[in-house]
Amino acid sequence: MRLFKLSLTSAAVATFGFAAFADGHTAALEGAVKARNGQMGVIGYSLGLLGGMAKGEAPYDAATASAAAENLNAAASMNRIVMWIDGTEQGVVAGSRALPEAFSDHAGFEAKFVDLETATAAMVTAAGTDLASLQAAMGPVGAACGACHKAYRGPKN
């Protein structure tokens, strides 16, 4: 493969191995989007487990609830500078649902993510305590998800 010099939007893109190749810029951006979609997948799955218990659709199980909450918080707390990089908005990179505002309003986007970190950290403690605690912790988690999606997520692809 021939090598090109590329105009890169961030250190994260510059350091991705693919970036050295001709089609590397697009591949690097798509890699970041795929990875964060995986991050969101873990969040959604974990929240599904907790939500099923909160709604009484599944029996409360402290070990499972704790594990789901740990993974939810671990995914929510991932470092954002390598996966949520500039130039990866919806319509520009395949698979992305991030609105341009997620990258033009860094402080606002970051604040929403910090809210999710806070709410999911509280869930880690609550989930293993008892069902009532889990249920009480669902509100702030759901609110954090919803607020960020409302401001920074586009329609389904």
Added chain:
Amino acid sequence: MRLFKLSLTSAAVATFGFAAFADGHTAALEGAVKARNGQMGVIGYSLGLLGGMAKGEAPYDAATASAAAENLNAAASMNRIVMWIDGTEQGVVAGSRALPEAFSDHAGFEAKFVDLETATAAMVTAAGTDLASLQAAMGPVGAACGACHKAYRGPKN
């Protein structure tokens, strides 16, 4: 949708909301596989960033390297009881590449994952130090990936 009583293979499946529905067992297992594929996606992407720097294909950047290592370790350390559940081997659940041995040999599988946690925790410290440290930490991470894949991962789907 009609409700069924289902024979469930684990508490994680039992607590997944979908499990209350007719096709819930399959959906719950597929949900677990999708989530762990997301987990693996974060691992692969983060390792790609670190590997690009280690091989000199991308310039060393301490902040990016640290972020990638943090996410690598966070994904590697996720609680396995809700995503790596019995009955989700390759050929049984769509998207799975886990060999049956991953679930028949719990202790061996767990040991391999603990090796990955250890190697990626060391990478968290090394990645932000300097390029030589990052390069030295790549060996154990790669070895942990390889050893687990050799024992417990099937061919591409």
